[in-house]
Amino acid sequence: MKRTSLTALGVSAALLLSACGSGSDDETTTGASAAPGSISAADCADPDAATAKITGTLKVGWSAPLSGPLAAAVGAVIDGMKGRFAVANAAGGIGGVKVEVVAKDDAFNPERAKSNVNELIQKDGVHVLETFGSGQVNAVADDQNEQCVPLLFGQASLPAYKDAKNFPWTTEYLPSADAEMKAVVAGLKAKYPSGTDIALAANQTESGQSYADGFKKAIEGTNLKIVKEAPLTDPNAAATTLKATGAKVLVDAGVTTDCLALSQAVGRSGWKPETFVQPANCVDGKTLYEPAGDAADGQQVMVWLKDPGNALYKDDAGVKQYLADAQAQGVKLPLNSYTVNGWVIADMMVDAFTKAAASGDGLSKLGIIKTARTQTYQPPMFIDGIKWQMSPENSLGIGGFRPFTWSASKKTFEPAGDVIDISGAN
Structure with missing residues (x-):
């Protein structure tokens, strides 16, 4: 069966962080046309392939930007994934089945x-x-749902694909923009109880617009006001335009490549916003904050992963084990946040594969997606108190954030509050 595309339905796409409504319940679905939680192979293009037990090697297929400006970051993610899979394989794999990445x-x-x-x-x-x-x-x-090949922990957060009924074989890793922005706005409301003016810099891709929409939704009914929005097609022009507003708060609704560029542009303009909020996908201090110097000082970001290079976690058991395992497997940049991200995604996959193997459906595509759709897990590299939570009714995923701010003098992130639970946000 072929489902009507999201573009045709006019669903606003999002990225690296977003969430609004999901697709209509009247849409034709593939893979599982029944209610969430009752995923079936009956409607798959090849039902036998969906239920067949995986033996020998379990292949994880990656389509990724291995060239272009995102290549270094994504390469580190894949390197981290391969390292974690190597640890699993060295321990015997998933009941003897080895895991391999095909990129x-x-x-x-x-x-x-x-x-x-x-x-x-x-x-x-x-x-x-x-x-x-x-x-x-x-x-x-559409294609992977029709073929019933699980897309696990996709590096995006399109609201429509958090709909387990219409896209049962798709799960996303990144937190929704609505959830993240609710946490950000809660902090802004506490800091500015009487309200304040906000300047918004927005990337014009689906990803950036998702983030911008999430922020706009989160400030509805508050005293926080966006006085100007500028596109990030030219960070220098955006910085100049937004500086002229005199806003105390600058919010970057951007993607990874915008984080440093906007910081440097703001620094060159001579503007020092009282509060500068970066998106959660901007978490690598070495590459995205340190090069900006004083311009990045005090910038805020919401975090869910432990930073193995931060002294805050020097005695953390999960970090110690990660560093030992990463070193043993020859991981190139173990302190890089993108490497940690890839390691954690693979760790979550290993958890899902292991649980699927022990389930009634076994280690099969169907067993894996059923497990992923009901997975509750706290990866050792998640900040304590933040869990991965999935249910057929709520594809929440990341269940919380901890705010951190960048210290330019110390060249590290420092905690700026306790974990903010977003488990009620979807």
Whole structure:
């Protein structure tokens, strides 16, 4: 069965962090046309392939920007994933089944991602898929749902694909913009009880607009007011335009490549916002904050992963184990936040694979997606008090954040509050 595309439905796509409404309950679905929680292989293009037990090697297919400006960050993510899978394989794999990553370059182009995913499914015979970017998830979800190949922890947060009924074989890793922005706005309300003016810099991609929309939704009914929004197509122009507003708060509704560029542009303009909020995908201090010098000092970001290079976690058991395992597997940049991100995604996959193997459906595509749809887990590299929580009714995923601010003098992030529980936000 072919589902009406999201573009045709006019669903506003989002990224690396977003959430609004999901698709209509009247849409035709593939893979599982019944209610959430009752995923079936009956409507799959090849039901036998969906239920077949995986033996020998479990292949995780990646369509990722291995070239272009995001290549270094995504390369670190994949390196971290491979390192965690190597640990699992060294311990005997998933009941003797080894895990392997098969990666193809899409240059951050959704159409190339679509082509890659079809090739990964049809030619490479992968059992699980992964991709990076909202446009990419939007481009591939119809095909992978029709073929019933689980897309696990996609690096995006499109609200429609958090709908387990209409897209049962797709799960996303990144927290929704609504959830993250609720946490951000809660902090702003506490800091500015009488309200304040806000300048918003927004990336014009699906990802950035998702973030911007999430922030706008979160400030509804508050005394916080966006006085100017500027596109991030030219960070210098955006900084100049937004500086002229005199706003005390600057919010970056951007993607990874915007974080440093906007910081440097704001610094060159001579503007020092009282509060500068970066998106949660901007968490690597070495590459995204340190090069900006004093311009990045005090910038805030919401975090859910432990930073193995931060003295705050020097005695943390999870961090110690991660560093020992990463070193043993020859991981290139173990302190890089993107490497940690990839390691954690693989760790969550290993948890899902292990639980699927012990389930009634066994280690199969169907067993894996059923497990992923009901997975509750606290990865050792998640900040204590933050869990991964999935249910058929609520694809929440990341259940909280802890705010941190960047110290330019110490060249590290410092905690700026306790964990903010968002488990009630979806």
